[in-house]
Amino acid sequence: MGDSYQTIVDLDASATDAEHLARQVLAGLVEEGVVLADRTDCVLGRPLGHPPGPNWERAVTDDWDQEPWDGLAVHTSRTGFTSGADLPGAAVCPHCVSATPLDDRTWPGFHAAMRTWHDTGAASVDCPGCTAAVALPDWSWDECPMAFGHLGFEFWNWPDLTDDFRARLSELLGGHRTAYVWGQI
Ligand SMILES: [Zn+2]
Structure with a gap:
């Protein structure tokens, strides 16, 4: 097991x-x-x-x-x-509640923010839905x-x-x- x-x-x-x-x-x-x-x-x-x-x-x-x-x-x-090796399929904005699919187009921005957050403790990603700059920890994630x-x-x-x-x-x-x-x- x-x-x-x-x-x-x-x-x-x-x-x-x-x-x-x-x-x-x-x-x-x-x-x-x-x-x-x-x-x-x-x-x-x-x-x-x-x-x-x-x-x-x-x-x-x-x-x-x-x-x-x-x-x-x-x-x-x-x-x-994290929940293991799998990555979420989408990130959900806390302001407009729109789900941004994490694909080849959007993933690099999130990935860069994760690296920055790891190095400095602060990073944000602009929401494609409402354009707000959302702090990385404030995003929620779908299945993973x-x-x-x-x-x-x-x-x-x-x-x-x-x-x-x-x-x-x-x-x-x-x-x-x-x-x-x-x-x-
Ligand atoms: Zn938004």
């Missing part, structure tokens, strides 16, 4: 407040018993993560058939979170979600996280906007 991940990305956290917010959320999750405070070798792509706590079921849907067998990796640096942020909570091999849990995590972030990215490797 492959490994799956679900990541809740804070879209509003800046590079400077990511560490502080990460500690705040972890304290809340540890208190609720969703994860344990002590880190172990339980995640992919990072040295250490937080293993499931005694109340991990509070984070997931009722119809789970397998307990989480890995833990939570916390990312506190500028990261483009992506998210660009400085703080991400990546759950490895957990059952599906509930909407309610995602809302609670957003509250722990002080009401920040979050994106939900999932994938399999």
Whole structure:
């Protein structure tokens, strides 16, 4: 069986407040018993993560058939979170809600913005629909979600996280906007 991940990305956290917010959320999750405070070798792509706590079921849907067998990796640096190798078919503008197909004509602009965002933390793409300059993290994406942020909570091999849990995590972030990215490797 492959490994799956679900990541809740804070879209509003800046590079400077990511560490502080990460500690705040972890304290809340540890208190609720969703994860344990002590880190172990339980995640992919990072040295250490937080293993499931005694109340991990509070984070997931009722119809789970397998307990989480890995833990939570916390990312506190500028990261483009993706759902794996696939790229979205379209980018959706937050202003005019028009979908821009990502093809040979439009992809280079988005790709360049992603590189710039990675290097500098700020980039925008002009919407072909309404001509607004839309910040890269503000675009939404069709079937393969992506998210660009400085703080991400990546759950490895957990059952599906509930909407309610995602809302609670957003509250722990002080009401920040979050994106939900999932994938399999
Ligand atoms: Zn637009």
